[in-house]
Amino acid sequence: MVDRLDEVDKRILYRLVRDARNTSAPTVADEVNVSAGTIRNRIDQLESDGVIRGYHAHVDYERAEGRLTNLVVGTARIDERERLAKQIAEVPGVVNVRQLMCGTGNIHVxxxxxxxxxxxxxxxxxxxxGLEVEDEHLLQHEEHRPYHAFGPEGRREGQSIADFMSLSGGAEVVEVSVARGAEIDGLTLREANERGLVAPEVLVVSVERDERILTPKGNTEIRADDLVTLFARGGLSEETVAAFRGD
Known part of the structure; x- marks a missing residue:
């Protein structure tokens, strides 16, 4: 199953891959303009969904008493590949096993x-x-970097995040974090409707606040750091989104 990620999820993954040890929920929350509770809730969900599979130290084994690191390239039958990979991972001295989608050299150890x-x-x-070893290489150095598409490149510092999903027939679902000082900040949904900030054809699907999902009603107050999901059959105007983002 492929999990759909919104921009908040992506930024969490970017920061954790970049430096999980020194990344805190409040730090990410400040960057994407949601609450720390929301970030912690999202991390729990990403772990539960198997998107985040664990947290690991990146060890330089050469600096650890001068140990050597070797890359073993081997081939397994396609129907045996997954089973062999799991068995190989249990061999003492093996620290990583990768399965490749190819015919030969489809397991790297x-x-x-x-x-x-x-x-x-x-x-x-x-x-x-049972692995047919094809080649071996001594590793000198390895670099790890977060996936750039999940990072802040191309966004203004402090900009609220909105995630758009277009549906058939021109309908759109938008998940937007409420910026502090935005037009809708501190208003109830009824007041927002009366002021024309949320058009009658726009449906507020949910409001995520800290670790709770609120069912929107007329007297529901929209607050800074809320994560609000909007739906509109004819698409959402820039003015509506701007009322939440504070653009």
Missing amino acids: TTVGEDAQELSRVTRDVSEV
């Missing part, structure tokens, strides 16, 4: 050892599991 002799032993153990 990263191994660590004190010296060349130990690396050879690990490769032999991997081969005995």
Whole structure:
């Protein structure tokens, strides 16, 4: 199953991949203009959905007592690939296993050892599991970076985030965070309708506040940092979205 991510989810993933240890919910919340409670709730959901599979230290094994890191490239039958990958991951000395969508060289195994002799032993153990070893390479260095499309590039500092999804027939669903000082900040939905900020054809589907999902009613007050989902059959005007974003 492919999970659809909105812009808040993407920014959370970007920051966690960039530096999970020093990323806090309030830090991300300030950046995307929602509450820290919302960020914590989103992280819990991303973990539950399997999008975030864990948090790991990026270790330089050469600096850890001069250990060597080796990349083993091997081939497994397509119908055996997943089973073999799981078995290989249990071999002592194996620190990473990747499955590739190709015919040959479809499993990459990263191994660590004190010296060349130990690396050879690990490769032999991997081969005995059933992997046909094609090649080996000593790794010198590896860089990790967050996916740039999930980051803040191209956005103004402090800009509220809106996520658009177009539906058939010109309908749109928009998820927008309410900026502090926006026209709708502090108004009830009834007051917003009376002032023309939310047109009659626009449906407020939900309001996410901290760790709660509110069912919108006429007396529901919209507050800064709320994450509001809007629906309109004929599409949403820029003026309506701006009333929430404070543009």
